[in-house]
Every structure is written in C-alpha cells, then in structure tokens.
Amino acid sequence: MATEAARASLLGLPCELRLQIFSYLLVNDEDPPPNRWEAGDRERRKYEIYLLDDDPALHFTQVSAINRSVHDEVHKYMDGGSVRGDAELDLMIVGYEFWPTWTRLPALLRPGKPFDLNLTLRIYSTDVFPTLASRAIYWLLKSLLRNGPRLVLPRDATTREREREPFHIDTLSVSVVFHDNYTPMTHPGAVAEIFRCFEQLAYSNVPWQNVKRISVHAEYDGSQGRVCESREWLVKETVGLIRDSQEWKEYFPS
16 A cells, blocks of 8 residues: 555546646635735835735646646646636725735736736725826736736846736726725716726727727616616727827826
C-alpha cells in the first residue's frame, strides 16, 4: 500500500478527478469586502482608487507548468467551456474613494483571448458622480486592458510585459447596487450619470477594438416603487466625443 501511495501522481488519477482538481485550482472566487475596514492592506492610487497590496485573486497554482501533457489538458479544459471564463470585479464606492476587488478571476486570462467582465458598482455614496466616478472607472478599465488583472505593473516588469498585446473584453456588464439608504432621492440622478458615463465611454474611441459591448443594469427605489433600468451600447469606432472637446477633458483627462 505504501509503495502504491508513493507512486500516486496527478496523471495517475482518473480524468474526472483531475478535472475536478482543475476547477479548484484555476478559478479564484472571493467574497467582496463588507466595508473598507475589512478590505485588506491597500495602496492608494490615482483618483482615490485603493488597490490590494497582494491580491489573493492573482495567485494561482502553476499546475499547467507540471509538464506538456498537463499543460495541454488544462488549456483544453479552460478553453472548452467546462468552466466559466468570465471575470467579476467588485467596485465599492464609499465617500470619494474606490475599492476594487476581484471576486472571480480565471487563471488563464491572457492578452488576445476575449473574456466577459462583470463589474458590480456597490455605491455607498452618490457624491462622486459624475466627474470623479467617471474618471476612476475609466482609469480602471484602461489599466485592465493595458496591464491585465494586476491593473498596475510592478516596477521590475519586463519590457515584454510592458509591450504585450492588450486584453480584450467581449461584453462589459455593469450592475449598479445602492447601499445608501439615507439619500434615495439622489439615486435616479446617479443612475443617469452612470448611463451617461458608459455611453460616452462606448462612443469615445478609447476601448475600440478592445471592448465589443457595454451593458448597464441599475435598480433603486423610486417614488413609485422599485425601478429597474438597463442600457446597452455596441462600442463604436469613430462617433462620440471629440478628443479636444471640453466634454472629453472632463470625462477622460490624461
């Protein structure tokens, strides 16, 4: 029995068991922090964005590096639809601060391979709309497309990492959730500004060729009861903001 145990290996397991192991190793699922005090150690970035110093969602077992056989099986498993390939990013908005947390992140997100991104806006304060929130959301999206899930490359990043192909998003789906129960009268205005922000983004030429579609869904309590609103835009190539316009400078400053 001891000899058989010593010879046990990943490749010696039935395929069904290996795939079950892959499902735990290749997708990182996290709960969003309930508040900023339990959001972990973070570093303040541009536009009052607080990024985790050492995001656990970015750490994966390098199972695909075991050997060529496992590498091919892992990629076939991830690319074959056996596991959801979409990513989920939670953005907690408190006061004038933004706290992004990856709540679902597949290990094999890579440049040139399109994926769907589900972005949840958890809004505890509507004071940041429109300008500051628009700038923060734009910075996050631009950083994701350019640098991947890390958002900010380390100082010792290689030239290859800095010059690699950008990431591609098929559909950016945005869910707006309000946790501000004290000023519900501001929610309709905030939703209108959020729609305007993403519409301008879709027509701005900024995400052209890197994002195909943007959809936004918002729910809030209105004077006549629960209100649900949705908008969707195909990202356009040339229509929309003119780069030297005042509106462009307001939403997308350099």
